[in-house]
Each structure stands twice: as C-alpha cells, then as structure tokens.
Amino acid sequence: MPDGRHHHSRRGQRMDHFDPSELTQAFEQLMRTKRFNRLQEQSRSRSRTQSPAPMSPSPYNTPPHPSRAPPPPPTAAQSPTPSTPQPSSRSPLWGLPIVPAPPQDSASLKFRNLLHVLSVTPTKYENPGLLDEALALIPLDRLYSEAEEESQIFQAQAASVRGKAEWGYQDCVIRALLRWFKRSFFQFVNNPPCNRCFMPTIAQGMTPPTPDETARGATRVELYRCSEPTCGAPERFPRYSDVWQLLQTRRGRVGEWANCFSMFCRALGGRVRWVWNSEDYVWTEVYSEHQRRWVHVDACEDAWDQPRLYAEGWGRKMSYCVAFSIEGATDVTRRYVRSPAKHGAPRNRAPEEVLVWVIQEIRKKRRDNLGKTDLKRLTKEDDREERELRAYTTSALAAELNNILPRHSSSRLDEQKRQEAETEFLTTRRAGQSGPDRSSDGQ
Numbered sequence: 001m002p003d004g005r006h007h008h009s010r011r012g013q014r015m016d017h018f019d020p021s022e023l024t025q026a027f028e029q030l031m032r033t034k035r036f037n038r039l040q041e042q043s044r045s046r047s048r049t050q051s052p053a054p055m056s057p058s059p060y061n062t063p064p065h066p067s068r069a070p071p072p073p074p075t076a077a078q079s080p081t082p083s084t085p086q087p088s089s090r091s092p093l094w095g096l097p098i099v100p101a102p103p104q105d106s107a108s109l110k111f112r113n114l115l116h117v118l119s120v121t122p123t124k125y126e127n128p129g130l131l132d133e134a135l136a137l138i139p140l141d142r143l144y145s146e147a148e149e150e151s152q153i154f155q156a157q158a159a160s161v162r163g164k165a166e167w168g169y170q171d172c173v174i175r176a177l178l179r180w181f182k183r184s185f186f187q188f189v190n191n192p193p194c195n196r197c198f199m200p201t202i203a204q205g206m207t208p209p210t211p212d213e214t215a216r217g218a219t220r221v222e223l224y225r226c227s228e229p230t231c232g233a234p235e236r237f238p239r240y241s242d243v244w245q246l247l248q249t250r251r252g253r254v255g256e257w258a259n260c261f262s263m264f265c266r267a268l269g270g271r272v273r274w275v276w277n278s279e280d281y282v283w284t285e286v287y288s289e290h291q292r293r294w295v296h297v298d299a300c301e302d303a304w305d306q307p308r309l310y311a312e313g314w315g316r317k318m319s320y321c322v323a324f325s326i327e328g329a330t331d332v333t334r335r336y337v338r339s340p341a342k343h344g345a346p347r348n349r350a351p352e353e354v355l356v357w358v359i360q361e362i363r364k365k366r367r368d369n370l371g372k373t374d375l376k377r378l379t380k381e382d383d384r385e386e387r388e389l390r391a392y393t394t395s396a397l398a399a400e401l402n403n404i405l406p407r408h409s410s411s412r413l414d415e416q417k418r419q420e421a422e423t424e425f426l427t428t429r430r431a432g433q434s435g436p437d438r439s440s441d442g443q
C-alpha cells in the first residue's frame with residue numbers, strides 16, 4: 001500500500017485511471033486532515049469537560065455541512081472511552097479489514113440474538129409440501145411464456161450491439177413472477193375493509209391474538225372498527241409471519257409481501273435471500289446465474305434491481321441491511337447505502353467486529369451439512385460479493401472526491417447530472433407506487 005506521497009504526486013492528474021486503493025487512501029487522508037482541523041477549532045472554543053465530536057455515538061450525526069456530509073475518518077482521532085454499546089470506528093462501509101470478535105456487552109448479545117432469530121425466516125421455505133402448494137397457485141404456463149418472450153427480447157437487444165443479453169431466462173421467470181404477484185396475487189392492506197359492509201375501517205390499536213390466530217402464526221393482531229356508524233363492526237387484522245397462512249390470506253404490508261414473495265421465488269427454483277433492514281423494512285434478493293450476482297427485488301414496489309430506491313429514491317437513512325438465506329447471512333448494506341455520509345444511519349447496535357463475528361456464526365451454522373465443493377463455491381461467491389460491495393464504496397468515494405476537489409469541475413458536473421437524473425428517475429418511479437407503510441409497523 002503506497003503512502004500519502006502518491007496522493008500528492010497524483011494531484012494534477014485526471015481521475016479517469018485511478019487506483020481504487022489509492023483513491024480511498026487519498027480520501028481518508030483528506031478527511032483526517034479536515035477532522036483534525038475541526039477538532040483543533042473545537043478544543044479552542046470548548047471547555048475540556050465537553051466531549052469532542054468523535055465521542056458522539058453517531059459519526060453521521062455531526063456533519064460539518066448537512067448537505068454534503070463527508071464521512072468520518074475511519075481510524076483517526078477516536079476516543080478510547082466510548083459508552084456502551086460501542087460503535088466501532090471501523091465500518092465495513094469504508095472497506096477496512098475487520099477482525100471478528102464475539103459479543104460481550106448486553107447490547108451486542110441482544111443484537112446477536114435478533115440476527116439469529118431473523119436468520120430462521122428463509123429456512124421456513126425449505127418445505128416440499130409448502131413449495132408444492134405455492135407452485136400450484138402460480139400460473140406457470142403464463143409466466144414461462146412471458147419469460148421466454150422477454151428473454152428473447154433481451155437477446156435481440158444484445159445481438160444488435162453484439163453484446164451479452166442483460167438478463168437470462170431464469171431472471172425473466174422471476175420478473176414475470178414479480179408482475180403476477182403484485183398485480184394478481186397479493187393485496188396491500190393499510191386498513192382492512194369491514195368484513196360485514198366493506199366500508200373503510202378506523203384503527204383501534206393492538207389486541208391479543210386468539211388461540212386460533214396464535215396457532216396460525218400471528219403474534220400480533222391489529223384491531224379496527226368499521227367507520228359506518230350504523231355498522232361499527234370490529235375487524236381484526238392478524239399479522240401472519242407464517243408463509244402457509246399467507247398463501248390463504250394473500251394480503252398484508254411489506255413484511256407479508258416480502259416473506260411470501262421470497263418463498264414463491266424459492267418455489268420456482270431460485271436461490272433467494274430475505275433482506276432485513278433495521279429501519280423496519282424488508283425485501284428480497286434473488287441470485288442471477290446470468291449476471292453472477294444477487295439482484296434486489298421488491299415485490300411491494302414491483303422493483304427489479306433497483307438497490308438505490310430506498311436511500312436515493314425515498315431519501316431513507318439506513319443503518320443495517322442484512323440478507324439471510326439457507327446458506328447463511330451477509331451484510332449487504334453497501335449495496336443499498338452507496339453514500340453512508342448521506343444515507344447512512346448510525347450503526348450502533350454492536351461493534352462492527354461483533355457483526356462480522358455473528359454473520360460468520362450464522363454462515364457456519366447454515367453450511368454445517370454442506371460438502372467441500374459446495375463450501376468452496378460459497379466462499380468464492382462471498383469473496384466475489386465482497387469485491388462487488390467494495391466497488392460501490394470506491395465509486396461513492398470517487399464521487400465524493402470529485403465534489404470536494406474543485407479542479408475536476410467538468411467531471412463533477414457530469415457526475416452531478418448523472419446522479420440528478422438517477423434520483424429523478426427513482427423519485428418519479430416512487431410517485432405512483434404504494435410505498436412502505438409508515439403509519440404503523442411496516443413489517
């Protein structure tokens with residue numbers, strides 16, 4: 001790894017042929033200097049009893065400029081005495097190596113337990129009876145012929161530019177499933193209509209599940225009352241997490257959508273991940289053999305491969321996005337939060353070292369029964385994905401650098417234009433959609 005001198009020797013050069021690692025280092029150096037200057041200013045103006053900025057549990061909470069907040073330096077100037085839970089100074093978002101460490105404080109243990117509980121969700125799909133029942137509900141002929149047609153279009157498009165088709169047949173099958181699921185199968189429910197007169201209902205809060213609802217997998221039940229004064233009938237909305245039950249009810253919010261749709265992908269033979277976001281949202285990832293990577297799919301939004309939808313499209317701030325599959329778990333936050341400075345929420349549930357440790361623990365548990373060949377394949381896949389995720393960080397850093405260093409005015413403008421166009425696309429896209437339900441628990 002070169003030292004800071006390379007940074008200076010490159011200063012006058014164009015950005016076109018940058019070396020990612022050098023760029024990262026240059027950026028870190030820049031941020032370190034900035035932070036150092038800021039600290040000096042603070043220590044001059046503040047009394048020594050007050051904590052300096054790095055003591056804040058959230059490095060993202062105290063940006064010098066809210067509009068374009070640079071990230072904190074990953075290692076420099078961190079106080080050694082933070083309170084628990086201890087947010088790590090090393091974030092995987094910045095691509096630095098992390099040495100896994102077991103959870104020790106109670107917050108870390110709690111986070112570990114939560115991740116283990118969540119990790120069970122996709123294992124429930126591995127039930128031949130369930131998958132058969134799901135398959136029987138899918139209009140297979142229709143989806144396969146739609147997929148055939150679409151994949152031929154992709155091939156024709158590719159042939160016209162002598163390139164590779166963007167998506168393969170299997171991807172097109174999932175795309176057809178996505179359309180059918182959203183348009184014909186599953187229903188989005190905010191307030192369920194009255195059972196008796198079909199008029200809208202008004203939320204009354206939560207109510208305990210009946211033994212029957214409990215038996216069918218509902219741990220929470222929302223209570224509503226018919227808005228029609230002459231009726232006024234109560235309406236229960238049990239939140240089922242059991243996929244069998246969802247095949248019957250076919251309605252819900254984001255949680256039910258993502259759970260049921262992920263299972264359907266599995267039924268069609270896809271490799272699937274159920275992605276949990278700590279800010280109360282969930283979605284699906286499907287493995288594309290054609291592109292050799294995990295593809296973001298949001299059934300609620302009819303969104304295919306739009307990982308930037310949440311952060312850049314909706315302006316959501318996210319701290320953790322963890323993908324669970326029958327083969328383990330992966331921290332996929334970097335795929336969804338390209339700019340932690342702008343869209344990252346504080347990752348303070350446990351030190352980063354603990355998160356890595358827990359993810360390894362879940363992987364080990366899920367892969368326990370696999371043979372050597374499969375294990376090797378999965379490890380290779382993990383490495384490839386890690387490179388993919390790291391590349392997102394690198395290009396985000398490049399964009400930040402372009403914005404900070406004034407001499408690249410033309411390329412900065414281009415990048416700005418491109419980002420604006422993309423954000424506009426995502427935002428427009430959002431306008432006509434149902435969106436996550438923020439009025440109550442979205443899951």
Ligand SMILES: [Zn+2]
Nearest residue numbers: 194197226231
């Ligand atoms: Zn009614």
